[in-house]
Amino acid sequence: MTASVFDIFTVGIGPSSSHTVGPMIAAHRFAHRLAQQGWLSRVRQLRVELYGSLGATGRGHGTDKAVLLGLEGQQPDSLDPETVATRLAAIRKSGQLLLLARQPVARETQAPWLHFRRDTLPRHPNGMRFHAFDGAGDAVVADYYAVGGGVVASDDELTLRPAAGATAPPFPFRSGAELVQRCRDAGLSIAQLIYENEQAWRPAAEVVDGVQRIRIVMAETIARGCRIDGELPGPLRVRRRAAALHRKLMSRSEESPRDPLSALDWVNLYAMAVTEENAAGGRVVAAPSNGAAGVVPAVLQYYLKFVPGSSEEGSFNFLLTAAAIGLIYKASTPMSGAELGCQGEVGVACSMAAGALAAVLGGTVGQVEHAAQIGMEHNLGMTCDPMGGLVQNPCIERNAMGAIKAINAARMALCGERQQVVSLDKVIRTMMQTGADMKTKYKEASRGDLTVNVVEC
Incomplete structure:
Protein backbone atom coordinates (compact mmCIF):
# COMPACT_ATOMS: atom_id res chain seq x y z
CA MET A 1 0.00 0.00 0.00
CA THR A 2 1.67 3.20 -1.19
CA ALA A 3 -1.32 5.55 -1.05
CA SER A 4 -1.58 8.17 1.66
CA VAL A 5 -4.11 9.60 4.08
CA PHE A 6 -4.03 12.68 1.86
CA ASP A 7 -5.15 10.62 -1.13
CA ILE A 8 -8.32 9.74 0.77
CA PHE A 9 -9.03 13.18 2.25
CA THR A 10 -8.61 15.99 -0.28
CA VAL A 11 -9.70 19.61 0.08
CA GLY A 12 -11.60 21.01 -2.88
CA ILE A 13 -14.85 22.63 -3.95
CA GLY A 14 -18.30 21.19 -4.66
CA PRO A 15 -20.38 19.75 -5.95
CA SER A 16 -18.51 16.64 -7.13
CA SER A 17 -15.01 15.24 -6.72
CA SER A 18 -15.25 13.35 -10.02
CA HIS A 19 -17.28 15.92 -11.98
CA THR A 20 -15.95 19.23 -10.61
CA VAL A 21 -12.64 18.71 -8.83
CA GLY A 22 -11.37 16.08 -11.29
CA PRO A 23 -12.09 18.09 -14.45
CA MET A 24 -10.54 21.22 -12.91
CA ILE A 25 -7.36 19.28 -12.11
CA ALA A 26 -7.34 17.70 -15.59
CA ALA A 27 -7.77 21.10 -17.29
CA HIS A 28 -4.99 22.55 -15.13
CA ARG A 29 -2.70 19.66 -16.08
CA PHE A 30 -3.49 20.10 -19.78
CA ALA A 31 -2.70 23.82 -19.63
CA HIS A 32 0.62 23.06 -17.97
CA ARG A 33 1.36 20.46 -20.62
CA LEU A 34 0.82 23.13 -23.28
CA ALA A 35 3.22 25.41 -21.43
CA GLN A 36 5.87 22.71 -21.12
CA GLN A 37 5.64 21.97 -24.85
CA GLY A 38 5.90 25.66 -25.78
CA TRP A 39 2.33 25.78 -27.02
CA LEU A 40 0.68 28.46 -24.89
CA SER A 41 1.24 31.28 -27.38
CA ARG A 42 0.29 29.05 -30.32
CA VAL A 43 -3.19 28.06 -29.15
CA ARG A 44 -5.99 29.52 -31.26
CA GLN A 45 -8.81 27.12 -30.46
CA LEU A 46 -9.71 24.70 -27.69
CA ARG A 47 -12.05 21.74 -27.71
CA VAL A 48 -12.97 19.65 -24.68
CA GLU A 49 -15.05 16.48 -24.87
CA LEU A 50 -16.66 15.00 -21.75
CA TYR A 51 -17.63 11.35 -21.94
CA GLY A 52 -19.87 8.90 -20.12
CA SER A 53 -20.98 10.00 -16.67
CA LEU A 54 -19.26 13.38 -17.13
CA GLY A 55 -21.24 13.92 -20.31
CA ALA A 56 -24.50 12.76 -18.73
CA THR A 57 -24.43 14.80 -15.52
CA GLY A 58 -21.64 17.32 -16.08
CA ARG A 59 -23.91 20.34 -16.54
CA GLY A 60 -25.52 19.82 -13.15
CA HIS A 61 -22.14 19.34 -11.52
CA GLY A 62 -20.59 22.50 -12.99
CA THR A 63 -18.05 20.57 -15.05
CA ASP A 64 -17.96 23.26 -17.72
CA LYS A 65 -17.12 25.93 -15.13
CA ALA A 66 -14.49 23.70 -13.55
CA VAL A 67 -12.78 23.16 -16.90
CA LEU A 68 -12.65 26.90 -17.58
CA LEU A 69 -11.17 27.63 -14.17
CA GLY A 70 -8.65 24.80 -14.49
CA LEU A 71 -7.46 26.03 -17.87
CA GLU A 72 -6.94 29.43 -16.27
CA GLY A 73 -4.64 27.83 -13.72
CA GLN A 74 -6.95 27.44 -10.73
CA GLN A 75 -6.57 24.48 -8.37
CA PRO A 76 -9.50 23.14 -6.31
CA ASP A 77 -7.61 23.04 -3.02
CA SER A 78 -6.60 26.70 -3.20
CA LEU A 79 -9.45 28.28 -5.19
CA ASP A 80 -11.58 30.76 -3.24
CA PRO A 81 -15.20 29.76 -4.03
CA GLU A 82 -16.29 33.36 -3.46
CA THR A 83 -14.36 34.47 -6.58
CA VAL A 84 -15.81 31.91 -8.99
CA ALA A 85 -18.94 33.79 -10.08
CA THR A 86 -16.99 37.00 -10.75
CA ARG A 87 -14.35 35.29 -12.86
CA LEU A 88 -16.88 33.28 -14.89
CA ALA A 89 -18.88 36.44 -15.55
CA ALA A 90 -15.70 38.13 -16.82
CA ILE A 91 -15.02 35.22 -19.18
CA ARG A 92 -18.58 35.37 -20.52
CA LYS A 93 -18.41 39.13 -21.03
CA SER A 94 -15.01 39.19 -22.76
CA GLY A 95 -15.35 35.93 -24.67
CA GLN A 96 -11.78 35.10 -23.63
CA LEU A 97 -10.16 32.84 -21.09
CA LEU A 98 -6.56 33.18 -19.95
CA LEU A 99 -4.55 29.97 -20.15
CA LEU A 100 -2.62 29.76 -16.89
CA ALA A 101 -3.81 33.32 -16.17
CA ARG A 102 -1.58 34.85 -18.84
CA GLN A 103 -2.31 33.72 -22.42
CA PRO A 104 -5.66 34.91 -23.86
CA VAL A 105 -7.61 32.46 -26.00
CA ALA A 106 -10.94 33.41 -27.58
CA ARG A 107 -13.81 31.08 -26.79
CA GLU A 108 -15.93 29.96 -29.70
CA THR A 109 -19.20 31.83 -29.59
CA GLN A 110 -21.05 30.12 -32.45
CA ALA A 111 -19.96 26.47 -32.22
CA PRO A 112 -19.69 25.16 -28.62
CA TRP A 113 -16.13 24.34 -27.59
CA LEU A 114 -17.29 22.03 -24.80
CA HIS A 115 -19.07 18.84 -25.84
CA PHE A 116 -21.13 16.63 -23.49
CA ARG A 117 -21.17 13.10 -24.91
CA ARG A 118 -23.02 9.99 -23.78
CA ASP A 119 -20.54 7.49 -25.24
CA THR A 120 -17.45 6.54 -23.23
CA LEU A 121 -13.71 6.39 -23.66
CA PRO A 122 -12.40 2.84 -23.33
CA ARG A 123 -10.49 3.20 -20.07
CA HIS A 124 -13.04 4.61 -17.58
CA PRO A 125 -16.63 5.96 -17.43
CA ASN A 126 -15.41 9.46 -16.43
CA GLY A 127 -13.30 10.35 -19.46
CA MET A 128 -12.15 13.73 -20.82
CA ARG A 129 -10.38 14.53 -24.09
CA PHE A 130 -8.66 17.93 -24.47
CA HIS A 131 -7.65 19.39 -27.85
CA ALA A 132 -5.60 22.53 -28.49
CA PHE A 133 -5.23 23.73 -32.10
CA ASP A 134 -2.86 26.29 -33.52
CA GLY A 135 -3.42 28.48 -36.58
CA ALA A 136 -2.01 25.82 -38.92
CA GLY A 137 -4.37 23.12 -37.68
CA ASP A 138 -1.75 21.23 -35.69
CA ALA A 139 -3.01 19.94 -32.36
CA VAL A 140 -2.07 18.70 -28.93
CA VAL A 141 -4.52 16.06 -27.67
CA ALA A 142 -4.63 14.45 -24.22
CA ASP A 143 -7.03 12.11 -22.42
CA TYR A 144 -7.65 12.19 -18.68
CA TYR A 145 -9.90 10.19 -16.39
CA ALA A 146 -11.54 11.25 -13.12
CA VAL A 147 -11.25 7.96 -11.26
CA GLY A 148 -12.92 9.01 -8.00
CA GLY A 149 -12.25 11.17 -4.97
CA GLY A 150 -10.75 13.98 -7.06
CA VAL A 151 -8.01 11.71 -8.42
CA VAL A 152 -7.13 12.23 -12.09
CA ALA A 153 -5.11 9.83 -14.24
CA SER A 154 -3.80 10.08 -17.77
CA ASP A 155 -3.69 7.13 -20.16
CA ASP A 156 -0.09 6.46 -19.16
CA GLU A 157 -0.88 6.64 -15.45
CA LEU A 158 -3.65 4.08 -15.80
CA THR A 159 -1.17 1.75 -17.48
CA LEU A 160 2.10 2.23 -15.63
CA ARG A 161 2.93 0.57 -12.33
CA PRO A 162 4.49 2.57 -9.47
CA ALA A 163 8.15 3.28 -10.12
CA ALA A 164 10.65 0.80 -8.73
CA GLY A 165 12.44 2.09 -5.68
CA ALA A 166 9.51 4.24 -4.48
CA THR A 167 9.62 4.64 -0.73
CA ALA A 168 7.77 1.79 0.93
CA PRO A 169 5.94 2.32 4.23
CA PRO A 170 7.01 0.16 7.19
CA PHE A 171 3.60 -1.51 7.47
CA PRO A 172 2.16 -2.06 3.96
CA PHE A 173 -1.32 -3.56 3.62
CA ARG A 174 -3.87 -4.07 0.87
CA SER A 175 -6.73 -5.73 2.74
Missing part, protein backbone atom coordinates in the same frame (compact mmCIF):
# COMPACT_ATOMS: atom_id res chain seq x y z
CA GLY A 176 -8.56 -5.59 6.01
CA ALA A 177 -7.05 -8.90 7.08
CA GLU A 178 -3.52 -7.62 6.40
CA LEU A 179 -4.18 -4.39 8.29
CA VAL A 180 -5.53 -6.21 11.34
CA GLN A 181 -2.64 -8.69 11.37
CA ARG A 182 0.04 -6.01 11.01
CA CYS A 183 -1.50 -4.04 13.88
CA ARG A 184 -1.56 -7.12 16.09
CA ASP A 185 1.99 -8.14 15.19
CA ALA A 186 3.36 -4.65 15.86
CA GLY A 187 1.21 -3.97 18.92
CA LEU A 188 -0.15 -0.78 17.30
CA SER A 189 -3.59 0.69 16.86
CA ILE A 190 -4.71 1.38 13.31
CA ALA A 191 -4.13 5.12 13.81
CA GLN A 192 -0.62 4.52 15.15
CA LEU A 193 0.23 2.24 12.22
CA ILE A 194 -1.01 4.78 9.66
CA TYR A 195 0.93 7.55 11.41
CA GLU A 196 4.12 5.48 11.10
CA ASN A 197 3.40 4.79 7.42
CA GLU A 198 2.84 8.47 6.63
CA GLN A 199 6.26 9.31 8.04
CA ALA A 200 7.85 7.28 5.23
CA TRP A 201 6.82 10.13 2.90
CA ARG A 202 6.76 13.31 5.03
CA PRO A 203 7.93 14.59 8.43
CA ALA A 204 5.76 13.85 11.44
CA ALA A 205 4.94 17.54 11.92
CA GLU A 206 3.70 17.73 8.33
CA VAL A 207 1.42 14.73 8.92
CA VAL A 208 -0.03 16.36 12.03
CA ASP A 209 -0.50 19.70 10.27
CA GLY A 210 -2.13 18.05 7.25
CA VAL A 211 -4.61 16.08 9.33
CA GLN A 212 -5.31 19.20 11.40
CA ARG A 213 -6.12 21.13 8.24
CA ILE A 214 -8.56 18.41 7.16
CA ARG A 215 -10.31 18.59 10.54
CA ILE A 216 -10.45 22.40 10.43
CA VAL A 217 -11.92 22.50 6.91
CA MET A 218 -14.53 19.93 7.91
CA ALA A 219 -15.50 22.03 10.94
CA GLU A 220 -15.58 25.25 8.90
CA THR A 221 -17.83 23.62 6.30
CA ILE A 222 -20.28 22.52 8.99
CA ALA A 223 -20.28 26.01 10.53
CA ARG A 224 -20.87 27.73 7.19
CA GLY A 225 -23.62 25.27 6.25
CA CYS A 226 -25.34 26.04 9.55
CA ARG A 227 -25.41 29.77 8.74
CA ILE A 228 -26.52 29.98 5.10
CA ASP A 229 -30.20 30.03 4.08
CA GLY A 230 -31.74 30.15 0.61
CA GLU A 231 -31.96 27.90 -2.42
CA LEU A 232 -29.28 25.67 -3.86
CA PRO A 233 -28.20 26.31 -7.47
CA GLY A 234 -30.09 24.58 -10.26
CA PRO A 235 -33.58 24.04 -11.64
CA LEU A 236 -34.80 21.83 -8.75
CA ARG A 237 -34.93 24.91 -6.48
CA VAL A 238 -34.06 22.87 -3.42
CA ARG A 239 -34.14 24.94 -0.24
CA ARG A 240 -31.29 24.67 2.22
CA ARG A 241 -32.51 23.18 5.52
CA ALA A 242 -29.44 23.02 7.75
CA ALA A 243 -29.55 26.64 8.94
CA ALA A 244 -33.21 26.41 10.00
CA LEU A 245 -32.56 23.09 11.73
CA HIS A 246 -29.59 24.61 13.53
CA ARG A 247 -31.70 27.49 14.82
CA LYS A 248 -34.35 25.04 15.99
CA LEU A 249 -31.86 22.88 17.84
CA MET A 250 -30.19 25.89 19.44
CA SER A 251 -33.53 27.26 20.66
CA ARG A 252 -34.56 24.16 22.55
CA SER A 253 -34.92 25.03 26.20
CA GLU A 254 -32.72 23.33 28.77
CA GLU A 255 -35.83 22.97 30.93
CA SER A 256 -37.78 21.06 28.30
CA PRO A 257 -37.95 17.27 28.58
CA ARG A 258 -34.79 15.78 27.14
CA ASP A 259 -35.30 13.90 23.90
CA PRO A 260 -33.18 10.72 24.14
CA LEU A 261 -32.73 10.77 20.35
CA SER A 262 -31.77 14.44 20.02
CA ALA A 263 -28.21 13.43 19.07
CA LEU A 264 -29.63 12.07 15.81
CA ASP A 265 -30.96 15.53 14.97
CA TRP A 266 -27.49 17.00 15.43
CA VAL A 267 -25.88 14.29 13.29
CA ASN A 268 -28.45 14.96 10.56
CA LEU A 269 -27.64 18.66 10.85
CA TYR A 270 -23.88 18.15 10.50
CA ALA A 271 -24.21 15.92 7.45
CA MET A 272 -26.77 18.16 5.75
CA ALA A 273 -24.73 21.31 6.44
CA VAL A 274 -21.72 19.81 4.65
CA THR A 275 -23.62 18.39 1.70
CA GLU A 276 -25.59 21.60 1.18
CA GLU A 277 -22.31 23.50 1.11
CA ASN A 278 -21.00 20.96 -1.39
CA ALA A 279 -24.10 21.33 -3.56
CA ALA A 280 -23.62 25.11 -3.49
CA GLY A 281 -20.02 24.84 -4.73
CA GLY A 282 -18.44 25.58 -1.36
CA ARG A 283 -15.20 24.22 0.09
CA VAL A 284 -15.40 20.66 1.39
CA VAL A 285 -13.16 17.71 2.11
CA ALA A 286 -13.74 14.75 -0.21
CA ALA A 287 -14.15 11.87 2.22
CA PRO A 288 -13.62 9.85 0.11
CA SER A 289 -15.66 11.79 -2.49
CA ASN A 290 -17.56 15.08 -2.58
CA GLY A 291 -20.87 13.26 -3.00
CA ALA A 292 -20.22 11.52 0.33
CA ALA A 293 -18.45 14.46 2.00
CA GLY A 294 -20.98 14.80 4.83
CA VAL A 295 -20.67 11.38 6.46
CA VAL A 296 -17.21 11.42 8.07
CA PRO A 297 -17.42 15.04 9.34
CA ALA A 298 -20.86 14.39 10.83
CA VAL A 299 -19.69 11.34 12.76
CA LEU A 300 -16.51 13.10 13.85
CA GLN A 301 -18.56 16.04 15.14
CA TYR A 302 -20.87 13.58 16.93
CA TYR A 303 -17.81 12.16 18.68
CA LEU A 304 -16.64 15.62 19.74
CA LYS A 305 -20.05 16.83 20.97
CA PHE A 306 -21.63 13.73 22.49
CA VAL A 307 -18.88 11.33 23.58
CA PRO A 308 -17.53 12.01 27.10
CA GLY A 309 -13.75 12.39 27.12
CA SER A 310 -13.50 13.27 23.41
CA SER A 311 -10.32 15.15 22.52
CA GLU A 312 -8.17 16.59 19.75
CA GLU A 313 -6.02 13.48 19.95
CA GLY A 314 -9.16 11.44 19.44
CA SER A 315 -10.01 13.52 16.36
CA PHE A 316 -6.54 12.83 14.96
CA ASN A 317 -6.93 9.08 15.57
CA PHE A 318 -10.45 9.15 14.14
CA LEU A 319 -9.29 10.62 10.84
CA LEU A 320 -6.25 8.35 10.53
CA THR A 321 -8.41 5.27 11.19
CA ALA A 322 -11.05 6.40 8.69
CA ALA A 323 -8.31 6.95 6.11
CA ALA A 324 -6.88 3.47 6.72
CA ILE A 325 -10.25 1.92 5.93
CA GLY A 326 -10.57 4.12 2.85
CA LEU A 327 -7.14 2.96 1.70
CA ILE A 328 -8.33 -0.67 1.78
CA TYR A 329 -11.17 0.23 -0.56
CA LYS A 330 -8.84 2.29 -2.75
CA ALA A 331 -6.49 -0.69 -3.11
CA SER A 332 -9.35 -2.73 -4.54
CA THR A 333 -11.32 -0.35 -6.72
CA PRO A 334 -11.76 3.30 -7.70
CA MET A 335 -14.36 4.90 -5.42
CA SER A 336 -16.76 6.58 -7.85
CA GLY A 337 -20.49 6.49 -8.39
CA ALA A 338 -19.90 6.09 -12.12
CA GLU A 339 -18.38 2.64 -11.54
CA LEU A 340 -19.99 1.37 -8.35
CA GLY A 341 -23.13 3.39 -7.71
CA CYS A 342 -23.57 5.18 -4.39
CA GLN A 343 -22.39 2.11 -2.48
CA GLY A 344 -18.92 3.19 -3.64
CA GLU A 345 -19.38 6.70 -2.22
CA VAL A 346 -21.78 6.97 0.74
CA GLY A 347 -21.30 3.25 1.42
CA VAL A 348 -17.52 3.62 1.64
CA ALA A 349 -17.85 6.79 3.72
CA CYS A 350 -20.19 4.99 6.12
CA SER A 351 -17.69 2.14 6.44
CA MET A 352 -14.83 4.57 7.10
CA ALA A 353 -16.77 6.55 9.71
CA ALA A 354 -18.05 3.40 11.46
CA GLY A 355 -14.56 1.98 11.87
CA ALA A 356 -13.15 5.33 12.99
CA LEU A 357 -15.84 5.82 15.63
CA ALA A 358 -15.38 2.29 16.94
CA ALA A 359 -11.66 3.04 17.33
CA VAL A 360 -12.07 6.25 19.35
CA LEU A 361 -14.74 4.59 21.50
CA GLY A 362 -12.09 2.12 22.63
CA GLY A 363 -12.69 -0.72 20.21
CA THR A 364 -10.06 -3.33 19.46
CA VAL A 365 -8.55 -3.61 16.00
CA GLY A 366 -10.90 -6.50 15.31
CA GLN A 367 -13.93 -4.49 16.40
CA VAL A 368 -12.86 -1.60 14.16
CA GLU A 369 -12.67 -3.95 11.17
CA HIS A 370 -16.08 -5.37 12.13
CA ALA A 371 -17.65 -1.90 12.35
CA ALA A 372 -16.30 -1.03 8.88
CA GLN A 373 -17.73 -4.28 7.54
CA ILE A 374 -21.19 -3.59 8.99
CA GLY A 375 -21.09 -0.06 7.59
CA MET A 376 -20.65 -1.33 4.03
CA GLU A 377 -22.72 -4.50 4.29
CA HIS A 378 -25.90 -2.50 4.74
CA ASN A 379 -25.18 -0.17 1.84
CA LEU A 380 -24.60 -2.88 -0.76
CA GLY A 381 -26.46 -2.28 -4.01
CA MET A 382 -27.16 1.42 -3.41
CA THR A 383 -27.66 3.18 -6.71
CA CYS A 384 -26.38 6.62 -7.66
CA ASP A 385 -29.37 8.63 -8.81
CA PRO A 386 -28.77 12.41 -8.64
CA MET A 387 -31.97 14.10 -9.79
CA GLY A 388 -31.24 16.52 -12.58
CA GLY A 389 -27.57 15.58 -12.37
CA LEU A 390 -27.33 17.66 -9.17
CA VAL A 391 -25.76 16.49 -5.89
CA GLN A 392 -28.93 17.47 -4.01
CA ASN A 393 -31.74 14.92 -4.08
CA PRO A 394 -31.36 12.29 -2.67
CA CYS A 395 -27.70 12.97 -1.90
CA ILE A 396 -28.12 15.41 1.01
CA GLU A 397 -30.39 13.16 3.05
CA ARG A 398 -28.43 10.10 1.97
CA ASN A 399 -25.31 11.50 3.65
CA ALA A 400 -27.28 12.01 6.86
CA MET A 401 -28.55 8.43 6.71
CA GLY A 402 -25.02 7.19 6.06
CA ALA A 403 -23.76 8.99 9.17
CA ILE A 404 -26.53 7.52 11.35
CA LYS A 405 -25.79 4.05 9.98
CA ALA A 406 -22.11 4.51 10.78
CA ILE A 407 -22.82 5.34 14.42
CA ASN A 408 -25.09 2.31 14.77
CA ALA A 409 -22.54 0.07 13.04
CA ALA A 410 -19.85 1.15 15.51
CA ARG A 411 -22.12 0.50 18.48
CA MET A 412 -23.08 -2.93 17.16
CA ALA A 413 -19.43 -3.88 16.63
CA LEU A 414 -18.58 -2.81 20.18
CA CYS A 415 -21.11 -5.21 21.68
CA GLY A 416 -18.30 -7.78 21.84
CA GLU A 417 -15.68 -9.69 19.90
CA ARG A 418 -17.13 -12.53 17.87
CA GLN A 419 -16.24 -14.74 14.97
CA GLN A 420 -17.43 -12.83 11.92
CA VAL A 421 -19.31 -14.69 9.22
CA VAL A 422 -18.58 -11.89 6.74
CA SER A 423 -15.25 -10.05 6.79
CA LEU A 424 -14.57 -6.55 5.52
CA ASP A 425 -12.60 -8.01 2.61
CA LYS A 426 -15.51 -10.23 1.61
CA VAL A 427 -17.96 -7.37 1.72
CA ILE A 428 -15.62 -5.25 -0.43
CA ARG A 429 -15.44 -8.03 -3.02
CA THR A 430 -19.23 -8.22 -2.94
CA MET A 431 -19.46 -4.45 -3.45
CA MET A 432 -17.22 -4.71 -6.51
CA GLN A 433 -19.23 -7.60 -7.95
CA THR A 434 -22.47 -5.75 -7.32
CA GLY A 435 -21.10 -2.65 -9.03
CA ALA A 436 -20.03 -4.70 -12.06
CA ASP A 437 -23.51 -6.24 -12.30
CA MET A 438 -25.36 -2.94 -11.80
CA LYS A 439 -26.82 -1.46 -14.98
CA THR A 440 -25.14 1.72 -16.19
CA LYS A 441 -28.34 3.74 -15.76
CA TYR A 442 -28.11 3.20 -12.00
CA LYS A 443 -24.54 4.49 -11.78
CA GLU A 444 -24.53 8.31 -11.86
CA ALA A 445 -26.13 8.52 -15.29
CA SER A 446 -29.35 10.30 -14.23
CA ARG A 447 -31.28 7.81 -16.36
CA GLY A 448 -32.71 5.47 -13.74
CA ASP A 449 -34.12 5.08 -10.24
CA LEU A 450 -35.47 8.26 -8.55
CA THR A 451 -34.28 10.34 -11.48
CA VAL A 452 -36.98 8.97 -13.77
CA ASN A 453 -39.68 8.24 -11.18
CA VAL A 454 -39.87 11.76 -9.75
CA VAL A 455 -41.24 14.48 -12.01
CA GLU A 456 -38.81 17.42 -12.11
CA CYS A 457 -40.66 20.73 -12.13
